Amino acid sequence: MKKNFYYVRHIILLALIFLFSINGDCQQVKKESSVLPLDPMVRTGKLPNGFMYYIRHNEEPKNRVMMYLVNKVGSVLEDEDQRGLAHFMEHMSFNGTKHFPHNELVDYLQKAGVRFGADINAYTSFDETVYELPIPSDKPELLQGGLEIMRDWAHEALLDPEEIDKERGVVLEEKRLGKGAGERMQRKYWPVILNDSRYAVRVPIGLDTVLDNFKRPVIARFYNDWYRPDLQALIIVGDINVDQIEASIKQQFASLKNPVHERVRTKYTVPLTGKNQFMAVTDKEMTTTEAEILIKHKAPEQRTAEDYRSALVQGLFDRMLSERYAELLRQADPPFIAGSAGISGFMGGLDLYDASVQTKPGELEKGLKAVWRETERLKRFGFTATELERAKTADLNAVESELKEKDKTNSGSYVKEYQAYFLRGEAAPGIEKEYQLTKNDLPEITLADVNSLAKTYITATNRDILILAPEKDKSSLPDEVTVNRWLKAIETEDLTPYKDEVSKMPLLSAVPVTGKIKSEEQNKDLNITTITLSNGVKVLLKPTDFKNDQIIFSSFAPGGTSLYSDADYQSAANAAGIVTAGGVGNYNTGELSKYLEGKQVSVKPYINERFQGISGGATPQDLETAMQLIYAYFTEPRKDSAIFEGAIARSKAGLTNRANDPASVFSDTVSAVMGSHNIRRTGPSLEKLEQINLDRAYKIYKERFTDAGNFTFTFVGSIDTNVIKPLLEKYLGSLPATNQHEQAKDLNIHAPSGKIERTVYKGSEPKATVYLVFSGKYDYSPENDVKMDAMKETLEIRLLQRLREDESGVYSPGVQESTTKLPQQRYSFLVHFGCAPQNVEKLIASTLDEIGKLKTDGPLQENVDKWRAEDRTSFEPALKTNSFWLGYINGQLQNSQPIEQISGYNALVDRVNPEGLKEMAKKYLNGDNYIRLVLLPETSIANKQ
Structure with missing residues (x-):
């Protein structure tokens, strides 16, 4: 079925679970009349x-x-x-x-x-x-x-x-x-x-x-x-x-033939033994302590109208339970770093009720009990009527939105649907039928229907308890008897029913004083209208027909964290997240979550190094709600000390064993070296968390959003200009404007000059990671950007052929490039791959040899032609997406580049030739600024000595 009701929330199994499939032969024959x-x-x-x-x-x-x-x-x-x-x-x-x-x-x-x-x-x-x-x-x-x-x-x-x-x-x-x-x-x-x-x-x-x-x-x-x-x-x-x-x-x-002696395609399953199992596993590179309770069941089929109704019930169950666990994280002293529970698909013909937790150091008992307590509360008292009604509204709105987009649905979505139909017999009746089923079934689903799932799935048999932890904590981990005693204690606690506290206040505490549209300019070639409001806010509107029920937007103003000292940096960098976590307007974050649950809307402020702004999206019917949220994030931000303290506590706990993980250690080294060890580029630490001050972060946030007159908003999608203009006047035209017109500062943070080598020895597995970086000053222009992309792609084609196919030394070599115009015209060109430690030098030599050929001979013409074909194949569909245009328009404006530039893009692509790329390689891959970063296992130190 198109609607996937499995909200997979495994902590332990997330690395490989996406690869697992359940054999799709139907387990029992149902009446054909009932099959969708x-x-x-x-x-x-x-x-x-x-x-x-x-x-x-x-x-x-x-x-x-x-x-x-x-x-x-x-x-x-x-x-x-x-x-x-x-x-x-x-x-x-x-x-x-x-x-x-x-x-x-x-x-x-x-x-x-x-x-x-x-x-x-x-x-x-x-x-x-x-x-x-x-x-x-x-x-x-x-x-x-x-x-x-x-x-x-x-x-x-x-x-x-x-x-x-x-x-x-x-x-x-x-x-x-x-x-x-x-x-x-x-x-x-x-x-x-x-x-x-x-x-x-x-x-x-x-x-x-x-x-x-x-x-x-x-x-x-x-x-x-x-x-x-x-x-x-x-x-x-x-x-x-x-x-x-x-x-x-x-x-x-038709000419394909089956074998003469055809082997039986056995349908394998994971058997249900009726037993309970316990296992604790440790590893010296594990960074957190995690526990998971998996209660396994035979998976239901998804073939009939009755099955569809059952899937709807399960979706409501998971949606409501997920929100309850989210509430726990909003406490002043949250009982865990992360915790969740719900019904999810497993494998081998099974699904399961999975309760999982990532605990703070030394608090496994507290964290596991907290997760299980909500499971027990649910089993004992069930959900509430208000929770169910919100969840129903959210589900119905979601399927209505899919129905509206039925003629804009990407082909990939249909492919996945038919694939599940073939492999697992999962019904694929089409969105019209699914909408009809949803509309008919949802009103009839009762609390008893949803609550019965708790009794069905939360059982005491076929239950596995799994604990994963750092090796250093092995001696302190509980045994099976102890964990069962913890769970039994929760099951006998004097619990109270869940209280669904919902605010009935309006989102905004004050009605905005409507502004006016001051001027409008039309760009007919690109179908973009630029509006200037009476407070100076600029708005670009690009109506499209790429989606029927989608409007996305983003805004920006210069400034960002660049305007603050290093001492204030941590507070500034986290300010938007802190405010978002506290809620907005009259609603705290829990109330806001419930208020928005039945709406198709998302709005979020951000503050990065050079800009601050608000981004999001909504359906046309929920656009006014999005506008209200924008207004609220400007004028009515909230700070919640309890949530702040809880978030800091969880962040600190998550960093405790970070140094155990080779990938994190190497990533921090790469960031530090590439940022010339500036404090704003080094990795996370407990010391940095201590520098975050709630009051200072809140003040910085308000400073960043006090001058709306310096903001530019871009809206792209299914826009009715007659509908959106009054909303722009009411919610954006009323924003405060001080006309300070601040500009971001150049912090002069960039990759260091010269030749640098760093080797990190971390980890026990015989695996290496290699980063080779060329960087420096850059002559910024659209033409050079196109050439840089072509140089990246033609080199990647060659490395794929040589390092993978010819030398069998890597799985997937990658090349990345980035260029900036502001605050400085600079570039970075990165080659990366993983390999065996003993092959590092050989593969680096091969890579540098291919780069050398780029500089002396240029790429092969056929590889340039491949890049050109690949670029056109990906570029043409991108032009028909809202996300492309939103990103493109904002990028051009932030770089003070004309938005009409896109009309000349294909001509730039056509002009690229091997000789031009050879000159680019000679200039930008000359090796004067070359950084080599390698991650090797700890055993390599001894070998080196």
Whole structure:
């Protein structure tokens, strides 16, 4: 179903849970009359060999199509000698097929404007392997090429032994990236929470012993057994002719054959044992103490109208419970750093009630009891009528908004829906039917319906308790008997029912004194209206038809934290967050959350180094609420000492063991070096938290928002100018203006000059991280910015070929560039990758060699052409999004650049050539300002000595 009611809130399992899928064969037969029909807008069919297809015409985005090959094939199907080969097979599909031998597939797609990794991609899970290909659809030859690729992926991989050997290193490097405290601890607790099922021993990444040593016949056996048409589906959604695509699918995929001796596709599950389990796991690199109570249940189906109603009930349950836990964090002394509970999808045919907590150091008992206390309160007393009505309103508004956007829905959304339908039998009736069901069902759902879920899911059997903690705390961790005693104590406490305190006051304490529109200017070419209000506020309006029910906005004024001393910096940098946490107008944050729950609106102030402003979005019907919030954040900010103290306490607790984490230590080092060790660029610390003063932060916030006359607002989306203009006059035209017209200061903080090397030795895993940075002064211009992007992309293409494909030394090398006009014209050019420690020097040398070739020879013309094609493929759809225009307009205005500049962008792209990029590389990658930053494991120190 399109509406996903699982609010996944795992603390412990978040690293890999997104990869896990539940086999989708229905567990019981239901009457066909009750099963929800498939969305009538999708053309579906089944070929005689069992191959399924789903085709839908959709023009969001225009001239684009998404093709997915979905296989009911994953790591659970591997034999013992194949552990890791389901995922390896996914890699091999890119390394040689019938029509695209060796690496020709990636090369072909790059020339067509499809980026490897960002666009063309795939993933392997326990129960599924999915190949993704978004391509332009306005070129018939490319559309047919896409279908040919899908046909090759279905069962035309060559599995060349040489390519297999080259890919071993890439897969092992991908595996290396996941190593660390989380992965080490998971290996210990995974068999427990998965009840020693097949899922516990078939993690998709596999075993080194298999990946290093398997021969072609072993992976070919997996491929021939499982890559077969009766386990496959092709999903195509986009700006295409459905009849033509269907004819092509029938022609190309009917020839696929199932194996003569077909293996049974076993449906594996995680069994429910009826037992309770307990496990405490520690690791020296773990930074926090966390506990999780997982109560496992057989997952309900989502096929019928009755199932849909059940999903609605569960969504209401989770929404209301989530808000209760959020309230706990708003206390003066919150009992934990983070805590939550709810019903969520798991794997192997199960879902679960999951209560989790991240506790302050030494307060595991207090934190776990606090989480369980709310669970027990819910079980004992249930929810309240007012909570339920708010949740119903929020759900109905959400599905109404989806209905309004039905002709603007991105193709990717439909693809995911049909994928779930094929894999898990999850109903996909279409938004019209879902709206009808929601509208009919919601009014009939009672408190008894929702409260019954607590009794169903919060049980005393099939319950696992998992504790993860730093190794240094191992001796102080409780045993199973102790934890059960804690929970039993809560279950016998004299609890009181939850009180749903709702404010009936208006949001604003005073009615704004309406201002006036002073002037209007029209930019007909870009369809932008610039309005100046009587208090000096400038407003840019760009009505669009990209979405039917969306208006987004942002504002800015110069100043920011740059106007404050280092002593005030922490207060200034956190001021907006502190005010937001305290609520606004007549409402504290809890009251505000409840007030906004049934509305589609989001408004948030910010203060960064050079600007302050307010950003957000709303549906047209909730636009006035958004305007009221803007006005309130300017004129009626609040400060809440209790929430402030609680937030500082949680932040301090979260920093206690930060130094245990290699990634955090390296990140702090990178920030410090790149910021010349300025105090505003170094990592977080307890000392910095102590510098945050509530009164000073509140005063700074008010100073930043006291002169609205210096603000510029931009609104983009489904704007009715006749409706918005009175709102602008009332809520923005009434804002106070002092006409100070402050400007941001140049703090002169930037990357240091010269050649610098820093090596951080942290962590126990044999993994390294490399950052190579070129930086310095820059000749800022639109033309140079385009060239810088082209230089980045052409270098990344070469590094992908050399470091990954040729040398098998990395999984995914990356190149990033950034340029600034203000406060100084500067640039930064970064190459980064992860690798084995012993390969660091070799791979850095290869990288510098490729950079050297850029300076002496320039990039290959074909790589420039690939960049140009990729840029156009991504740029054209971006022009049809509200977020692009909001970001572009604000960026141009903040840089004092003309907003008409975009009209010349394609011409700049056309003029890029290898010679021009060679000159850019010689100038900006000359090595005069070169910073090398490397993270190595602690064992490397001994090796170095």
